[in-house]
Structures are given as structure tokens and as C-alpha cells.
Amino acid sequence: MMSFMSKIILDFFIAFGIVLGGAMLGGVGAVVSLQPPTQTMLDVAGRIKIWALAAAVGGTIDPMRVIESNMLDGNLSPAIKQILYLIFAFLGAHMGTELVKWICTTRN
Numbered sequence: 001m002m003s004f005m006s007k008i009i010l011d012f013f014i015a016f017g018i019v020l021g022g023a024m025l026g027g028v029g030a031v032v033s034l035q036p037p038t039q040t041m042l043d044v045a046g047r048i049k050i051w052a053l054a055a056a057v058g059g060t061i062d063p064m065r066v067i068e069s070n071m072l073d074g075n076l077s078p079a080i081k082q083i084l085y086l087i088f089a090f091l092g093a094h095m096g097t098e099l100v101k102w103i104c105t106t107r108n
Contacts, residue, residue: 004081007085008084008085008088009088010056011056011057011085011088011089011092012056012088012089012091012092013092014052014055014056014089014092015052015053015055015056015089015090015091015092015093015096016052016092016093016095016096017096018048018051018052018055018056018093018096019045019048019049019052019092019093019096019097019100020096020099020100022044022045022048022052023041023042023044023045023048023096023100024041024100026040026041026043026044027040027041027044038104041100041103041104042100042101042104045096045097045100045101046097049093049094049096049097050093052089052092052093052096053086053089053090053093056089056092056093057082057085057086057089063082063085063086066078066079066082067079067082067083070082
């Protein structure tokens with residue numbers, strides 16, 4: 001159970017970090033190329049979200065195969081674990097995107 005919880009936490013923060021880091025570095029690139037950084041950061045955060053999810057769970061096809069093969073064999077526990085990994089990775093990517101939106105829309 002402890003390894004399951006640590007994998008969920010890692011998936012969440014990996015996806016969160018990919019979105020946040022990608023958007024921030026995209027903003028730096030926008031400044032260097034004399035483009036508006038806030039719009040670039042928002043655009044990058046939205047586009048990179050699905051890739052952060054895929055990277056956090058370790059690939060795009062393998063998790064789906066695990067779910068399919070275990071569901072067809074009647075083993076629900078590994079399939080449910082894989083679905084939870086996907087959910088927590090999605091939550092991390094979504095929270096990263098929302099944080100970037102919040103940072104870009106907050107003005108003093």
C-alpha cells in the first residue's frame with residue numbers, strides 16, 4: 001500500500017511540475033523572443049497538459065493495455081490502481097494549469 005501511495009504522489013507532482021516548468025520556461029522564451037509572456041505561458045500550459053499526464057504515468061499506450069488486459073481477465077485491482085494513477089496525474093496537470101492561469105491573471 002505504501003508503494004501505491006508513493007506512486008500516486010509522484011505521478012501528481014511529476015505532472016504538476018511538467019506543466020508548471022514548461023509554462024514558466026515558455027514564458028522566459030517569450031521574453032527572449034520579444035513576445036507577450038502571459039499569453040505564451042497560458043498557451044503552453046494548455047497544450048502541454050496532456051503530455052504531462054502521459055509522461056507522469058510512463059507512456060501513452062502501456063497504462064491502457066494494463067487496464068484492458070486486467071479488466072478482460074477479471075482482475076479489477078490492478079485496473080483500478082492504473083485508473084487511479086491516471087486520475088492523480090490528471091489532477092496534477094490540471095492544478096499546474098490552473099496555477100499558471102492564476103499567476104497570469106493576478107495583477108496588483
